[in-house]
Amino acid sequence: MIAQGTAKQLRAAKESLTGSFLSGARRIEVPFGVLTCVTGVSGSGKSTLINEVIYKQLYAVFQDQRIVPGEHDSIEGSEHLTGIINIDQSPIGRSTRSNPATYVGFFDRIRDLFAQTDNAKERGLSKYDFSFNQKNGGRCEHCQGEGIVTTQLQFMPDIESVCPSCKGARFNNEVLEVRLKGKNISDVLEMSIEEAVNYFSDQSYILHKLNVLNQLGLGYLKLGQSSTTLSGGEAQRIKLATELGKLKRGSHNLYILDEPTTGLHLHDIQKLIDCLNQLVDNGHSVVVIEHHLDVIKVADYIIDMGPEGGKDGGTVVAQGTPEQVAAVDESYTGRFLKTVLSTGNRYWNEGVLQTNG
Numbered sequence: 001m002i003a004q005g006t007a008k009q010l011r012a013a014k015e016s017l018t019g020s021f022l023s024g025a026r027r028i029e030v031p032f033g034v035l036t037c038v039t040g041v042s043g044s045g046k047s048t049l050i051n052e053v054i055y056k057q058l059y060a061v062f063q064d065q066r067i068v069p070g071e072h073d074s075i076e077g078s079e080h081l082t083g084i085i086n087i088d089q090s091p092i093g094r095s096t097r098s099n100p101a102t103y104v105g106f107f108d109r110i111r112d113l114f115a116q117t118d119n120a121k122e123r124g125l126s127k128y129d130f131s132f133n134q135k136n137g138g139r140c141e142h143c144q145g146e147g148i149v150t151t152q153l154q155f156m157p158d159i160e161s162v163c164p165s166c167k168g169a170r171f172n173n174e175v176l177e178v179r180l181k182g183k184n185i186s187d188v189l190e191m192s193i194e195e196a197v198n199y200f201s202d203q204s205y206i207l208h209k210l211n212v213l214n215q216l217g218l219g220y221l222k223l224g225q226s227s228t229t230l231s232g233g234e235a236q237r238i239k240l241a242t243e244l245g246k247l248k249r250g251s252h253n254l255y256i257l258d259e260p261t262t263g264l265h266l267h268d269i270q271k272l273i274d275c276l277n278q279l280v281d282n283g284h285s286v287v288v289i290e291h292h293l294d295v296i297k298v299a300d301y302i303i304d305m306g307p308e309g310g311k312d313g314g315t316v317v318a319q320g321t322p323e324q325v326a327a328v329d330e331s332y333t334g335r336f337l338k339t340v341l342s343t344g345n346r347y348w349n350e351g352v353l354q355t356n357g
């Protein structure tokens with residue numbers, strides 16, 4: 001027997017597990033409507049808690065009951081959410097025909113614009129013809145709208161070469177003769193996001209989506225760049241841009257990101273933080289697993305896992321605001337935060353890299 005008495009007495013009994021659940025000491029709080037950061041050394045259990053337990057459980061609630069989450073007692077509060085979205089670094093599409101414009105969803109509008117030109121009407125071309133996915137329309141049928149042809153060789157990797165028929169333009173000549181503000185559809189797909197911001201300055205719907213991509217530091221990508229060539233970080237930010245581009249009132253999603261700063265330049269990290277805050281400002285909740293102190297220190301709430309990796313990890317060492325976590329001596333994150341918060345230095349390695357932004 002570990003403890004006995006009233007609920008109040010049990011709450012005070014430190015050695016009782018039941019007591020600590022009663023007192024709330026053993027709850028892992030994930031507050032809503034804020035940016036929460038999950039921290040801790042490698043192997044401390046961050047991804048397991050967030051991806052295996054919380055994400056999968058909520059996915060089962062909102063999307064597909066067949067998903068089996070990691071073992072846990074209970075998760076409360078899902079009734080306050082409208083959805084769960086994992087913004088990971090997996091590819092945004094396996095098809096070479098998928099690209100930033102199709103994924104974020106404004107290529108449709110671009111096709112509308114081309115179809116509405118007098119040029120297109122005279123030739124009897126419709127929106128259908130300005131797609132590289134539709135058969136027997138305006139796409140180059142030699143390469144089926146891919147712009148490249150793949151030759152399969154025995155015992156060797158496939159060889160990709162520019163389509164000899166359309167020379168990589170992906171559409172037939174008739175379609176390519178149609179111009180919108182001096183450019184044909186192939187030129188538009190070859191345009192960088194940054195250039196497209198000027199070109200579409202009078203198209204508010206398209207412009208809004210382009211601006212979000214630009215804000216996330218993706219201005220250099222081409223509208224038609226095949227998603228199979230995008231890096232993990234680029235794919236992740238395109239997914240984030242898609243979410244930011246369709247914010248609507250009344251929805252309250254929980255967004256999950258596992259180490260989104262991987263591979264990002266310091267400058268891009270600021271942009272990422274701005275975008276995460278935008279989600280929060282629109283009533284969503286964001287949970288980020290992160291090692292980067294620049295992100296950790298601006299979080300509204302921190303859940304620090306540990307104390308070590310592997311079998312010595314898996315527990316919550318500290319949770320609360322950055323200031324509260326900084327006050328916990330047993331927390332490695334807390335110790336680093338203490339320095340960062342008290343000196344304003346970005347890095348704890350004094351004298352090596354000191355900047356206030």
Ligand SMILES: Nc1ncnc2c1ncn2[C@@H]1O[C@H](COP(=O)(O)OP(=O)(O)OP(=O)(O)O)[C@@H](O)[C@H]1O
Nearest residue numbers: 040041042043044045046047048049309310311313
């Ligand atoms: N399916 C599994 N079977 C056995 N061990 C596992 C399994 N999944 C995770 N682990 C172990 O559990 C621990 C926590 O793993 P987890 O991926 O949650 O760590 P993490 O905190 O996300 O680390 P990192 O910062 O390196 O991503 C690790 O020691 C890992 O090896």
Ligand SMILES: [Mg+2]
Nearest residue numbers: 046047048258
């Ligand atoms: Mg992890």
Ligand SMILES: [Zn+2]
Nearest residue numbers: 140143163166
């Ligand atoms: Zn072709």
